[in-house]
Amino acid sequence: MYQYSPEDSKFLVERVDQFEKQLKRHLDGDLDAAKFRSLRLRNGLYMELHAHMLRVAIPYGTLNTTQLRALADVADKYDRGFGHFTTRQNIQYNWIELSEIANLLRELSSVGLHAIQTSGKATRNITADPLSGLTEGEIADARPYCELIRRWFNLHPEFSWLPGKFKIAVNGAKLDETALRVHDLGLRLVRNKEGELGFTVYVGGGLGAAAMVAAETASFVPVEDILSYLESAMRIYNLKGRRDHLKKLRIKFLVRELGAKEYSRLVDEDWKQTRDDPELKLNLTHLSELEKDFALPIKPLAFDGFEDKVDFNYSIWKKNNVRAHKISGHSIVNVSLTKLGAAPGDATSEQMRILADLADQYGYSELRTTKRQTIVFPHVRKDQVFDLWQSLEKYGLASPHQGTLAQIVACPGGDYCDLAKAVSIPIATRVQQRFDDMDKLLDIGDLNINISGCENSCAHHHVADIGLLGMQKNGEEYYQITVAGETLYKTVIGKKLGPSVSGDNVVDAVEDIVNVYLDNREEEEKFTEVFKRIGIKPFKEKVYE
Amino acid sequence: MSESNELEALSATLGAKVAESRPLDTSVLNKDNESIKLVSVEQWIENVNELSKLGVGVIVKPSDDVKLLKDTLNDVALIALDFNNFDDGRGYSQAYLLSKRWKYAEEIIGINAHLDQLQFMLRSGVTSYKLLESYEGFDEHDYTNGFSICYQAAANNSGLKEKF
Numbered sequence: 001m002y003q004y005s006p007e008d009s010k011f012l013v014e015r016v017d018q019f020e021k022q023l024k025r026h027l028d029g030d031l032d033a034a035k036f037r038s039l040r041l042r043n044g045l046y047m048e049l050h051a052h053m054l055r056v057a058i059p060y061g062t063l064n065t066t067q068l069r070a071l072a073d074v075a076d077k078y079d080r081g082f083g084h085f086t087t088r089q090n091i092q093y094n095w096i097e098l099s100e101i102a103n104l105l106r107e108l109s110s111v112g113l114h115a116i117q118t119s120g121k122a123t124r125n126i127t128a129d130p131l132s133g134l135t136e137g138e139i140a141d142a143r144p145y146c147e148l149i150r151r152w153f154n155l156h157p158e159f160s161w162l163p164g165k166f167k168i169a170v171n172g173a174k175l176d177e178t179a180l181r182v183h184d185l186g187l188r189l190v191r192n193k194e195g196e197l198g199f200t201v202y203v204g205g206g207l208g209a210a211a212m213v214a215a216e217t218a219s220f221v222p223v224e225d226i227l228s229y230l231e232s233a234m235r236i237y238n239l240k241g242r243r244d245h246l247k248k249l250r251i252k253f254l255v256r257e258l259g260a261k262e263y264s265r266l267v268d269e270d271w272k273q274t275r276d277d278p279e280l281k282l283n284l285t286h287l288s289e290l291e292k293d294f295a296l297p298i299k300p301l302a303f304d305g306f307e308d309k310v311d312f313n314y315s316i317w318k319k320n321n322v323r324a325h326k327i328s329g330h331s332i333v334n335v336s337l338t339k340l341g342a343a344p345g346d347a348t349s350e351q352m353r354i355l356a357d358l359a360d361q362y363g364y365s366e367l368r369t370t371k372r373q374t375i376v377f378p379h380v381r382k383d384q385v386f387d388l389w390q391s392l393e394k395y396g397l398a399s400p401h402q403g404t405l406a407q408i409v410a411c412p413g414g415d416y417c418d419l420a421k422a423v424s425i426p427i428a429t430r431v432q433q434r435f436d437d438m439d440k441l442l443d444i445g446d447l448n449i450n451i452s453g454c455e456n457s458c459a460h461h462h463v464a465d466i467g468l469l470g471m472q473k474n475g476e477e478y479y480q481i482t483v484a485g486e487t488l489y490k491t492v493i494g495k496k497l498g499p500s501v502s503g504d505n506v507v508d509a510v511e512d513i514v515n516v517y518l519d520n521r522e523e524e525e526k527f528t529e530v531f532k533r534i535g536i537k538p539f540k541e542k543v544y545e
Numbered sequence: 546m547s548e549s550n551e552l553e554a555l556s557a558t559l560g561a562k563v564a565e566s567r568p569l570d571t572s573v574l575n576k577d578n579e580s581i582k583l584v585s586v587e588q589w590i591e592n593v594n595e596l597s598k599l600g601v602g603v604i605v606k607p608s609d610d611v612k613l614l615k616d617t618l619n620d621v622a623l624i625a626l627d628f629n630n631f632d633d634g635r636g637y638s639q640a641y642l643l644s645k646r647w648k649y650a651e652e653i654i655g656i657n658a659h660l661d662q663l664q665f666m667l668r669s670g671v672t673s674y675k676l677l678e679s680y681e682g683f684d685e686h687d688y689t690n691g692f693s694i695c696y697q698a699a700a701n702n703s704g705l706k707e708k709f
Contacts, residue, residue: 239639
């Protein structure tokens, strides 16, 4: 597995030293609050009224077990014994003392983890397909590219004070597990007619109050030219992006206002002048070194006549959580941390250590994190999946609900977040209680329900089969319902069903929508396929009848 | 759980407005300690024939289109980029264009500069700077050269081990 070199580790320590001095100057009154705010966000630190939140990057969502144990140690030593895995391959701690932040970051730097640019108006942690390298039909493993792009934009002198935050995702797989086109910039690995490797580039996507699907600005950028292209895309944004309006800072507004065609023209005009600069070419030697570092640690295994154990709960869990691995004799295993009534993505230090131990025992000491806030064991021998399940079961980490409608994505909502207009987790719990019949859950299949407590859309409700957005109406909590959003096969923003529904009625509405789906489903049709065939009307009629 | 995005955006917006309504600096000391008169980009474009004989510098605001200077760059005695607004990063792209792309050979001075941004300014192509504010006992070296390595090619990589 890829690990930072001594010079990379030194850089992480230098960054911590610098931040420690800035913090000291701030506490001594030599660095004003506004400037310190801008600097600390670039180190992942949010200061709340009563506590401080630190966001630590999990680059491309890949962790080794030493790193996961270090995250567990941080949770015990500096927080209250847990961390929160986010939808963008980060982990957040919520109870950090300012005086301890530098020591905390130094401990993490010793295992190659950091909080650089996990917030603030710069390129954020670059996310990759969590199943990179594992699935059939993949063009290439996205992670070496993520790492090279991450390095390039790490404290980039020109692009560290952009108009707004800048999120990049890279996908090399057939299915889009990264939600590329709702990112500020999405890169899809492709091959051209000549078989050469490159990227299709999408710019200007995003969720929030104005959800937009990113426009394709380049159909094929050769791999070695990607850095110069990204620089041009960011240079136009840096110079022309809106800085005057608090709700229009993101690049999606610039692309919308200029038009995707004009934005692309400006990028191309700039790029023409730099793409042949040898200094800006992607270093192919570094790339091939990284490809070796990220190579899978497994070889094909033949289990002729292998028969898996027969157990009712195991087979249900397996159906929903185990996927085929492209290397024969192996499986991909998904583990959900979601517990009824708790914030999705929360993990205790004890759970982190259990997962690390199990990954050492069954998973080649590697783990991945996903946008559904789950943990993936990327390579498990087929003949050990049952043993892994038994261990997960023992520790309460193998609920058969995973991979069904009950695996709801919800933001912390009004119970924990100052910005929320309504609660999220209690609604998720009520939906889970309504659908507590295992046979029915299995019949429904994998249907996504995402619940955001406000327009910031932390739970990505726009791209779920059923999305709920919390709002206030005359002092009461209401939910706007969107249906048939998706990102896996193509990117579609969900359609608004109609007027928002009160908190009392929202679970009935969700059940109505699911029933319309079941009543109209033909064979194995997915929710979005049924929606495309029958339209919004039957759903509307049932909910608002 | 996260801090207000609105607050973040609001402070940037207010910052931008304050910066735009602030009177521009009218002169600056160059590296030889001579006082150089500064004119705005508009003034320069309108009166380029007369001004180019006077050895004046041009002050560039973040909102200025620096491309307007491209054709007459060789006549400009000095360029002052205004970094007053901490969160407004347009000056870094302006410095890059002037320095690396158009090879402007005279002094590019970052005025109203902030200590914590010096290393970004210098690597983007700014050649000298005037601090907006300072504090007692600071070590300038900490801010101009805080790292041993750089991960990207920029206008200026001097003193750093390159890894790209």
